[in-house]
Amino acid sequence: MAALLALLSGAGLGATDYFGGRQTARWGAYPVLALSQAAGLLILATLALILREPVPHGPTLLFGALAGMSEIIGTAALYFGLARGRASTVAPAAALAPLVPATVAVVTGGSVSVLLLIGAAGAVAGVVVVGILTPQEEGDARSGGLGWGLLAAAGFGGYLLFIALATESGTPVGALTVDRTIAFTLVVILLAVPRVRGGQKVGMRVRDAAWVGAIGVGIAASDLAYATATLLGNLTLAAVLSSTHPVFTVIYARIFGRERIGVGRWIGIGLTAAGAAAVAISS
Template structure:
């Protein structure tokens, strides 16, 4: 985990946000007519296959117990976060659970990063605040009527899971890229498959849902970019900028699917962009 601001690290984190946001947009299409956990399992399996292939092509070998430890912790944490998010989206107010999960998932690594490394410059702190506000507004969506208590608990749990993933991945020793992600994705895949089988849902094949395969490829690529960014710049910077993926999803939804984008979401996109500029300064 780096302790200084690296412009190239910020750029890689932007790539992570773009790829993750594109994956979420594609993932939205893949869930049409399918149970979300079925799609999640196929997305995870696809990611594992891609990462194993990439590790083989790179000739990357296991780098020791630290990779296994932190990769496993990240997999459990990220899988738990997704499970809580999906449960919240299915049973509570999406306009509460989604932004709560997004912001808590950012605040946790920001606080830990500040504790371990120290505060960045005042301008960069302003960038962190602006980016966090932007993520909240983007993830909040168009609804302005959601009850504040509906989904708050599940959103907090989901955010803790996502924040744990960001922090755990940042602890992986430098030089290891694909192998820790293979461990993480394998753990998350196992959890997803168990949930699908418990609900007596059939596992999907790539032929059943090619959109989920594409989402899995993009999700795996986003994980790679985030891990590289976390090795090149501060944990809080890498986590915050990578977490701006919802802004990309919103822009794609408005431009490609012609979905209505609320004014507050456009404000959120603007705050995310301003946050990146201030962080990179």
């Protein structure tokens, strides 16, 4: 069951990443972020009420809030990158996220294993391979989006670090509810800024709004699936299978977006996914 949940988490996050990027290309990042975060928050808050979760406080509240800030940075960067660049460049770069908590662990006195070093080297090498293969070499005029992917990695890395700390002192549902509340609040505050609001499209079609809402529900469900998989006592297996989500993002881009992906890029994507999984295991 843990393996299935972790794999579903990877597939779900890959789907929400790709389709979130497509909707961002149509309507802009902030409306998509606001609606998707609101949908996810609604699901999590309802679940918290049904399960009679205790009100988060102390470390759960603090680290959950930091997780929400980090997540919204990562998600916004990822959506910008997928909307303007290539999924086969952005997604592998975003997969470097596990390096952030691993680096923090090492800096704060954690041990450095051979697996961690090999995984980090493999992940970075994979991103370098993907980055140096320019879109023009594969017949695509779009920019690569490597910078957006790296910013997304930093944001998601912070999220992985803080959500783990929040869950340690509370429950997955409670920590994720705080996370989504802060993320949604930040987006609403940004939309209140005239300069930001003026650059966004209005009048989202009902069908697209439903898609964006489904994306938010998918993110919440994927996060819960991963958290549940780790609680079942299979942290290593869950980390490996969930780390496959960039590969799923690229697969969706190939199937639905007809994105051309050469052999070199597939090699880079594979290196990054394997390296990220190794880092996640060793952390």
